[in-house]
Amino acid sequence: MLMNELKYSDVDIRALLKRHDIKPTSQRIDIARVLLQRQTHLSAEDIYKIVNPDKPGASPGRPRSPKQRVSKATVYNTLGLFAEKGLVREVIADPNKIFYDPNTAPHHHFYDVTTGALTDIDAGAVEVIGLPPLPEGTSLEGVDVVVRLRQT
Amino acid sequence: MLMNELKYSDVDIRALLKRHDIKPTSQRIDIARVLLQRQTHLSAEDIYKIVNPDKPGASPGRPRSPKQRVSKATVYNTLGLFAEKGLVREVIADPNKIFYDPNTAPHHHFYDVTTGALTDIDAGAVEVIGLPPLPEGTSLEGVDVVVRLRQT
DNA sequence: CTAACTGCAAACGTTTTGCAACTTT
DNA sequence: AAAGTTGCAAAACGTTTGCAGTTAG
Secondary structure (H helix, E strand, C coil), X not given: CCCCCCCCCHHHHHHHHHHCCCCCCHHHHHHXXXXXXXXXXXXXXXXXXHHCCCCCCCCCCCCCCCCCXXXXXXXXXXXXXXHHCCCCEEECCCCCCCEEECCCCCCEEEEECCCXXXXXXXXXXXXXXXXXXCCCCEEEEEEEEEEEEEEC | CCCCCCCCCHHHHHHHHHHCCCCCCHXXXXXXXXXXXXXXXXXXXXXXXHHCCCCCCCCCCCCCCCCCCCCHHHHHHHHHHHHHCCCCEEECCCCCCCEEECCCCCCEEEEECCCCCEEEECCCCCEEEXXXXXXXXXXXXXXXXXXXXXXX
């Protein structure tokens, strides 16, 4: 097993999905592999492109692209499902798109407003103190800290 | 001057805009007034509706609606300009829309994922500690803390 | 075999853009 | 009068949905 680029066999991924109550279809395995292998934050569009490497610009006449593997709808549905089942985390930092983060351990983010790049902040030392009690009838879903940066 | 509902005269608003290097047009004054008077977080669509109270559902045949006052494009452009000039703050908490917050003092937010409601967290006691140094060549734009809640 | 999933294309809601007409200064 | 601003409509973007056909258990 390499240092930074983890290797996941299909068997591993199937087991992981099952553990999260997700029926492992081939599309879901593809998407999960992309997310797990690269330790980066990816948008749905990013994943769509990675999973369908050769999809040409819309050519509606063609009955079926031979290497088309996962439709846009499935990418979105699958990512939503993964988030709901706790396999990945949605990061709301860019006003235009959702990022999906395979790192589910509590941690925070730098968001570069110039480039749109998102990077992890090592969770260890960071702490938010002094939060008031939650409003009546609500439970905590999570605390997101986004440190916005500008290129100088 | 009332407690919670501040009164701003057009003269006040003109001065405020000028202080922020924004040329005070009548549309900008309208939008600024909406934002300042209500101390809430509003989306562009919210503001569009407030500023154009009687806009009927699309009736393209009609040459001009007599009470139409601010176009959608102008609302978006103006809010972007206000944010850029530091008159309001963009809040990225809802994955679908940007909220504009007239409160420019440092503070944080509760975001109710069930209802989409955004509420201020009194800034006083809240503090984020242990943040790592910023990456090379970047400066701090702001630190946003969003506490996500779920209705129980 | 059945329930669940997928693909497609069309619909959606938010935000942006191009350009002619109009206000501000 | 010049520069900047506005309105409109259309387009662009990310995302969701409806439904017929397919696949996993």
